[in-house]
Amino acid sequence: MHPDQLFLILVSILILSPASVNAYDEQFETCYQPFSCFNLGSLGYPFWGGNRPQYCGHPGFELDCNQYVYDFPRIQILSITYKILKIDTTSHILTIAREDLANNTCPEKLLNTTIDLNLFNPVSTDGSLLYLFYGCALNLNSISTQRISNSSFVCRGEKRANTTNFFTTKQASNDYLFTVCKTFITVPVDNITTWASVVDLRRALAAGFSLTWMENNTICDLCSKSGGRCGSIPDSTTFACYCPDRPHQLTCNDDQPAGRAN
Ligand SMILES: *[C@@H]1O[C@H](CO)[C@@H](O)[C@H](O)[C@H]1NC(C)=O
Ligand SMILES: *[C@@H]1O[C@H](CO)[C@@H](O)[C@H](O)[C@H]1NC(C)=O
Ligand SMILES: *[C@@H]1O[C@H](CO)[C@@H](O)[C@H](O)[C@H]1NC(C)=O
Ligand SMILES: *[C@@H]1O[C@H](CO)[C@@H](O)[C@H](O)[C@H]1NC(C)=O
Ligand SMILES: *[C@@H]1O[C@H](CO)[C@@H](O)[C@H](O)[C@H]1NC(C)=O
Ligand SMILES: *[C@@H]1O[C@H](CO)[C@@H](O)[C@H](O)[C@H]1NC(C)=O
Numbered sequence: 001m002h003p004d005q006l007f008l009i010l011v012s013i014l015i016l017s018p019a020s021v022n023a024y025d026e027q028f029e030t031c032y033q034p035f036s037c038f039n040l041g042s043l044g045y046p047f048w049g050g051n052r053p054q055y056c057g058h059p060g061f062e063l064d065c066n067q068y069v070y071d072f073p074r075i076q077i078l079s080i081t082y083k084i085l086k087i088d089t090t091s092h093i094l095t096i097a098r099e100d101l102a103n104n105t106c107p108e109k110l111l112n113t114t115i116d117l118n119l120f121n122p123v124s125t126d127g128s129l130l131y132l133f134y135g136c137a138l139n140l141n142s143i144s145t146q147r148i149s150n151s152s153f154v155c156r157g158e159k160r161a162n163t164t165n166f167f168t169t170k171q172a173s174n175d176y177l178f179t180v181c182k183t184f185i186t187v188p189v190d191n192i193t194t195w196a197s198v199v200d201l202r203r204a205l206a207a208g209f210s211l212t213w214m215e216n217n218t219i220c221d222l223c224s225k226s227g228g229r230c231g232s233i234p235d236s237t238t239f240a241c242y243c244p245d246r247p248h249q250l251t252c253n254d255d256q257p258a259g260r261a262n
Contacts, residue, residue, distance in 0.1 A: 028242040031056035031229035037065035038073040040087045045230035046215035047087070055234045056242075058215050060119045074099065078114050085208050092217060093123060097208030101187060105201065106155035106165070110134060113187050115211065123210040128189050129170040130204070135163045135182030153198050167201055169194050219250060226251035233258055 034042040035052045040063075048057030050065045063084065064074040073084040075096065082096035100107035115122065134155075138148075152166035168177065172194050178184070189204040196204070216239050220230040223241035228251060231240050240258040241248045249256035 025242060025244060025246050027055060027231065027240075027247060028229055028244055031231050031242050037063050038067065038084075040073055040084065041089070043087060043089065045220055046213065053234075054232070055240070056229070056231045058119075058232055059235075059237055060116060061213070061215065077120070078116055080111060080113065083208070092212050093210050094120070094213055095190070095208050095210045097206055098187060101205045103202070103206065105132065105153050105167070105198070105205070106134075110183055110185050112185050119215060120211040120213055122188060123212060124188070124190060128192055128209070130167055130187045130189055130192065130201070131170065131173050131177075131184050132165070132167045132187060133177055133181040133184045134165045135161075136165065136177070136180050137163050138180050150195070150197050151201065153201075167198075169196075222251050223248075226253050228252045 030053060031045070033052070035044065035047060035050075035056075036042060037047075037049065043063075045056065046058035046061040047063055048054050048061065049063035054062070060077075062075070064070065064076075075082050075084055075094075077096075081099045083099050083102055084094065084096055086093075086095040088094075098113065100109070100111070148166050148168075151168065152164050155165060158165075163182070169192060187205065188209040189207065190209050191207055192200060192204040216230070219239055223230050223239075226241070226243070228241040228243040228248065231242050231247075232238055233240050233247075238259045239250070241251055241254075243252035245252075247258035248254050249259050
């Protein structure tokens with residue numbers, strides 16, 4: 001064999017060998033790709049889902065972007081499914097609506113809205129918290145708060161029941177209501193007035209409520225500024241900064257290898 005040929009073969013082996021592939025960190029490459037989901041715009045950490053692996057995000061922020069099955073993007077928070085209406089990546093505000101209540105005040109299963117406060121913070125306070133009361137034994141004609149009749153609604157198969165369902169805002173609720181109703185659920189909304197009608201209620205439930213997400217915003221900013229991509233150690237919530245050379249703990253300039261899964 002001619003020495004030049006041998007040289008070429010050696011060079012090819014070097015180029016194609018796994019060692020040279022590792023010169024660029026695979027997780028860095030993968031997480032570098034922006035991520036889109038329906039019409040939500042270009043998304044990054046902490047969101048993931050579809051083709052974007054969990055290690056490019058945080059486990060609590062999986063988006064369901066399956067356009068073949070649903071008409072809108074969805075997210076689950078503590079086992080409740082929400083429609084995602086908007087993600088503002090600048091102000092870190094997520095606007096979501098309960099899927100089971102989006103066009104229906106009588107869901108099959110009555111569930112309180114519970115938010116994982118380790119990951120999210122409500123934008124508005126109790127002022128816009130709604131109470132939906134079910135199975136209330138009260139006579140709408142005799143009750144002094146006539147206004148309640150404007151906010152009552154009938155659930156399917158209940159037409160002849162001797163009870164009623166209605167909603168109030170937190171401020172408009174009173175102890176009496178809790179004693180005459182079989183059950184109630186709470187739902188935050190962004191926009192409702194104190195004496196709203198059932199039409200307003202449906203509109204408010206569909207328009208949802210806003211949360212800020214607190215997923216290591218400051219740490220992620222430092223990682224991005226150092227040229228890295230934010231993510232997490234696979235199968236954990238531990239932050240990782242994916243850099244061209246390898247995963248780091250916080251920024252591409254630190255000497256720390258990425259932390260251990262917790
Ligand atoms: C809401 O429900 C009503 C009847 O149940 C239906 O006619 C309407 O199309 C639904 N609207 C949306 C936005 O899903
Ligand atoms: C009930 O709703 C009707 C129609 O929206 C309104 O005209 C009326 O003032 C409301 N009644 C009360 C007590 O709020
Ligand atoms: C409805 O409830 C009232 C008061 O609780 C009771 O007096 C009345 O008999 C009930 N009517 C029916 C049809 O169950
Ligand atoms: C919702 O939470 C309240 C307490 O905040 C509780 O009293 C109520 O029973 C809950 N409703 C349901 C349907 O679990
Ligand atoms: C708030 O709700 C009212 C009545 O339902 C509606 O007219 C108004 O446009 C809503 N505002 C926003 C900012 O969505
Ligand atoms: C933020 O990162 C730390 C370090 O990796 C991790 O332990 C923590 O769970 C993260 N924050 C949240 C809210 O998950």
